[in-house]
Amino acid sequence: MRVELNWALVAAAVALVACGEKEESAASSGADAPLVVKIGHVGATSGAVAHLGKDNENGARLAIEELNAAGLKIGEKTARFELLAEDDAADPKQATAAAQKLVDVNVNGVVGHLTSGATLPSSQIYNDAGIPQITPSSTNPKFTRQGFQGAFRLVADDVQQGGALGRYAVQSLKAKTVAVIDDRTAYGQGLADEFEKAAVAAGAQLVAHEYTNDKAIDFNAILTTLKAKQPDVIFFGGMDSVGGPMLRQMRALGFNSKLVGGDGLCTSEMITLSANALGNEDVFCVEAGGVDGDEVAINDKFRTDFKAKYGVEVQAYAGYAYDGVKLLAAAMQAAGSADPQKYLPALKAIKYQGASGNVEFDEKGDRKNAALTLYTFKSGQRLKLAVIR
Structure with a gap:
């Protein structure tokens, strides 16, 4: 037996189903839906x-x-x-x-x-x-x-971070000479420039400003140059992934300088990345925050x-x-x-x-009223010094 389909009726039925589905969807997105x-x-x-x-x-x-x-x-x-x-x-x-x-x-x-x-x-x-x-x-x-x-x-921004660290290096760490290294990133360069301005304004002499990059692993050329100048403090503008290996090489070269940095160095991972070359109160940093x-x-x-x-x-x-x-x-x-x-x-x-x-x-x-927290490292742990605003 041959069955003839009324395509007009089929189309109408499909349209009704589609309409029902649309209404159901609209209901699901109604007042009760998140x-x-x-x-x-x-x-x-x-x-x-x-x-x-x-x-x-x-x-x-x-x-x-x-x-x-x-x-x-x-x-x-x-x-x-x-x-x-x-x-x-x-x-x-x-x-x-x-x-x-x-x-x-x-x-x-x-x-x-x-x-x-x-x-x-x-x-x-x-x-x-x-x-x-x-x-x-x-x-x-x-x-x-x-x-x-x-x-x-x-x-807090780099003006606050760098300024606080520059003043701290001179007033609390008694640095008379400082050297600066930055990684040329927007973060590292900006922070280093602010540290330099604040340290010089507080009375320190800038003996060198050197440059690296945020993927560097070998710092011997820079550090050899700086060692001859014997700065009291070396400031590094950059992250812990570069600062940690840099600190290891500083220790291998017999540096007596203290290392100072911003929040990029102020991490728990710095302990591992530096292979515990932190010493006791030889590394100082500031975290752009605090409570x-x-x-x-x-x-x-x-x-x-x-x-x-x-x-x-x-x-x-x-x-x-x-x-x-x-x-x-x-x-x-x-x-x-x-x-x-x-x-x-x-x-x-x-x-x-x-x-x-x-x-x-x-x-x-x-x-x-953004806060800054000063830290150092001692006995392989990060030690809070003060919250400043």
């Missing part, structure tokens, strides 16, 4: 400073999990936060590619990047897209001096929760990445919207107490 909020995080999770990038990413991820567990509401909807994590390998070109990728998927905000060399070029991309960016660790002053409305920094008073208890809780979750200690700036995510969420909640243009005014005006202490931003997007 509001999906996409937060981007970018840092170097490969390469020489991957331990610091992963530290930041883990801090951001912990914040995301806590927000989802809390069932935070933005407006009338419960928010479901998603972390979109990208690796920039601390490379400017890879950083801009990662930034564009996040812009293309319409993230609601960004926490990152780890290094100044990656943050500066990517910041233009976020600014053009109108997406707020909070860096948890980039310290080059240029970042917040570009006039970008959505650029925020959670740590004191009633801030300590909250920071301690974060560190305990972080270790329980990941099985490792905080390296450096995980707490700032954690706060970056929480700050974005708090601003969205205050504004009742995850739309960057709607919550940006709330972020600018925010007063927040987090793992990294009390947070308020100035008109440039820099943290008000």
